[in-house]
Amino acid sequence: MRMLQLIKRICKQVLRDKRTLALLFLAPIFVITLLNYIFPDPDDEVTIAAVNVRDDVIDILEDNDMIVKQEKEIDIKSYLEEGNATGVLEEKDGEWTLTILNDNPMDEGPAIQGSSQAIMETNLNDLSDNIDDMINNMEDMSAGLEEMMENINEMMDQLPPEAAQNLDINTDLDVDTDVDTEIDSEIDMDEDPITVEYIYGDESYTFFEILNPILVSFFVFFFVFLIAGMSMLKERSSGTLEKLLSTPIKKSEIVFGYLFGYGIFAILQTAIIILYSVYILDMEIAGSITNMFIINILLSFVALGLGLLLSTFVSSEFQMIQFIPLVIIPQIFFSGMLNVDTMETWLQWIAPIMPLYYAGNTMIDVVLKGFTLGEIMAPLSILVLFIVVFVTLNIVGMRRYRKV
Amino acid sequence: MIKLSNISKSFGKQTILQDVSVDISTNQITGLIGPSGTGKTTLIKCLMGMEKYDNGTIEIDNVTVPNRKLLNKIGYMAQSDSLYHDLTGLENIQFFAHMYGNKISKQTVQSILDLVQLEQDKKKLVQHYSGGMKRRLSLAIALINQPKYLILDEPTVGIDPVLKLSIWDQLHELKKDSTLLITTHIMDEAMKCDQLLLMKNKGIAASGTPQEILENFGVSDIDQVFLKLEEQEYENAAVN
Ligand SMILES: Nc1ncnc2c1ncn2[C@@H]1O[C@H](COP(=O)(O)OP(=O)(O)OP(=O)(O)O)[C@@H](O)[C@H]1O
Numbered sequence A: 001m002r003m004l005q006l007i008k009r010i011c012k013q014v015l016r017d018k019r020t021l022a023l024l025f026l027a028p029i030f031v032i033t034l035l036n037y038i039f040p041d042p043d044d045e046v047t048i049a050a051v052n053v054r055d056d057v058i059d060i061l062e063d064n065d066m067i068v069k070q071e072k073e074i075d076i077k078s079y080l081e082e083g084n085a086t087g088v089l090e091e092k093d094g095e096w097t098l099t100i101l102n103d104n105p106m107d108e109g110p111a112i113q114g115s116s117q118a119i120m121e122t123n124l125n126d127l128s129d130n131i132d133d134m135i136n137n138m139e140d141m142s143a144g145l146e147e148m149m150e151n152i153n154e155m156m157d158q159l160p161p162e163a164a165q166n167l168d169i170n171t172d173l174d175v176d177t178d179v180d181t182e183i184d185s186e187i188d189m190d191e192d193p194i195t196v197e198y199i200y201g202d203e204s205y206t207f208f209e210i211l212n213p214i215l216v217s218f219f220v221f222f223f224v225f226l227i228a229g230m231s232m233l234k235e236r237s238s239g240t241l242e243k244l245l246s247t248p249i250k251k252s253e254i255v256f257g258y259l260f261g262y263g264i265f266a267i268l269q270t271a272i273i274i275l276y277s278v279y280i281l282d283m284e285i286a287g288s289i290t291n292m293f294i295i296n297i298l299l300s301f302v303a304l305g306l307g308l309l310l311s312t313f314v315s316s317e318f319q320m321i322q323f324i325p326l327v328i329i330p331q332i333f334f335s336g337m338l339n340v341d342t343m344e345t346w347l348q349w350i351a352p353i354m355p356l357y358y359a360g361n362t363m364i365d366v367v368l369k370g371f372t373l374g375e376i377m378a379p380l381s382i383l384v385l386f387i388v389v390f391v392t393l394n395i396v397g398m399r400r401y402r403k404v
Numbered sequence B: 001m002i003k004l005s006n007i008s009k010s011f012g013k014q015t016i017l018q019d020v021s022v023d024i025s026t027n028q029i030t031g032l033i034g035p036s037g038t039g040k041t042t043l044i045k046c047l048m049g050m051e052k053y054d055n056g057t058i059e060i061d062n063v064t065v066p067n068r069k070l071l072n073k074i075g076y077m078a079q080s081d082s083l084y085h086d087l088t089g090l091e092n093i094q095f096f097a098h099m100y101g102n103k104i105s106k107q108t109v110q111s112i113l114d115l116v117q118l119e120q121d122k123k124k125l126v127q128h129y130s131g132g133m134k135r136r137l138s139l140a141i142a143l144i145n146q147p148k149y150l151i152l153d154e155p156t157v158g159i160d161p162v163l164k165l166s167i168w169d170q171l172h173e174l175k176k177d178s179t180l181l182i183t184t185h186i187m188d189e190a191m192k193c194d195q196l197l198l199m200k201n202k203g204i205a206a207s208g209t210p211q212e213i214l215e216n217f218g219v220s221d222i223d224q225v226f227l228k229l230e231e232q233e234y235e236n237a238a239v240n
């Protein structure tokens, strides 16, 4: 009853505060949209300028969907600065040089990769041509040898026998005329030098596709944390928390009232972010959208609990902001963008205390790998554990304002 | 019945209350007066169960403080306004009314709004209230559960003289059903109390009706009582 009134009050306050509403609902959508368009599409073509490059290399470059501009005598620096191409490929005395500005790894990565691949392929082609030549030469040579042997044998026959014995030429000299010419000179150079097999998904994910599920969780966490923390701080600094505790309300009623009051908005925000990512930005999901909801709603309650808790340690909005680089930012690194297993040992110990570590990685499991609810039970239970711990600490923390 | 026995309270090394024992008479207005920083608010917070006292016992109706259920019987007005600025005056009143769990009638709300003369501004957001209006709203909220005990920490600061008089009349009305404990720095308000508790030096230096206190100290107003107390202190220091 009291809790319901508290929830009602919180809803009223949030709905009246247009700025908070915008922060909750528009800000994440804005940022996610921005990121969606900022990352280059891997299908975009890369332009390479070729200076003194053999035609067969150019053919391979073009086969690899690169636009090749053939140039002679250009000033490479200004040519690149003007944006005529992403890179300039030159050949001089058998040495290959690819020049790039080195100011945009996103575009330049594919240029470097494509060029080196093309050169590798031509080199392989050249090599197999050489091998063919060599084999031909060897066949010629062994034919010559055979001829010589026959000549010698003929000569021996014509010599008187004593002379032949004195010469003692081993006419059984076993020249292997069967030089193995079976070397497969037909290595199929049209195939990619390497075939990539994808266990999850069927083509290379763009960075955004991996980032997006993590970002969904990150925004849920970040904005809910901020808003819960800020409003609890306001309640404390305006004295209304103390006033509230002078009424017979239970401390747990306050904490749960806050949790559910802001929880409503957290759930709405989660829903909007997920639906927007999936239906408007066409985020592909291998698993079920329900699982995405479950992860993020649990996470939002963790954020609520943590925000409320940390707000008790600060005395101003500015101090609340100071928690962001301490509490929020480090969690990004552990949220699935980077592989925790390959980190330093002490970092691997830190990861499990971070709620976003569980949420982010589980989001990747669901969105990219299509994990089912059963498969993500373990991280979900840990998120529930976080909620229980934070709620308990919050209720205990209220003792500061009332001893019972 | 509020009964404090041998209460001590310190913040770190600073002792605020030392061995305070006092009974607060029922159905009376008791004024708690004393210089700034002597611990009036601290005493009140101990009474509410908001501060932990180090020693002694506080009992309200024979129930030891702190006790959550006791708060049903207490109306509290803090020294600083504790209002939701993004709600209207009426919404503030209604919200806190619900916190006491009882459905209060429109009539009660109306009579309280009339008492503090906020009827016209009840639909305004509190952030657009003047200082005095906020004080009056806080007072209204303290009265909302028609409490048996009314604890008001400087209730009339920033309220104009005419309204102040009418509020004091109302407070005297209220004492028929309630026991009131009020802190104030205004001496003519102190004179309107039935009982006075003078706080000085970590305890209650004098108590009684205003008249008794003035007679005991042989002075004509309460301010002079504190000057006398100060003099006594000097003399004691000189003797020691
Ligand atoms: N939470 C606290 N921590 C440390 N010291 C405190 C705390 N609360 C109050 N004090 C100290 O206790 C003393 C008494 O404070 P209190 O607020 O009770 O005074 P007061 O009598 O109400 O004064 P005023 O008339 O100015 O309201 C002051 O010296 C104050 O600094």
Ligand SMILES: [Mg+2]
Pocket (backbone or CB within 6 Å): B040, B041, B042, B079, B153
């Ligand atoms: Mg005070």
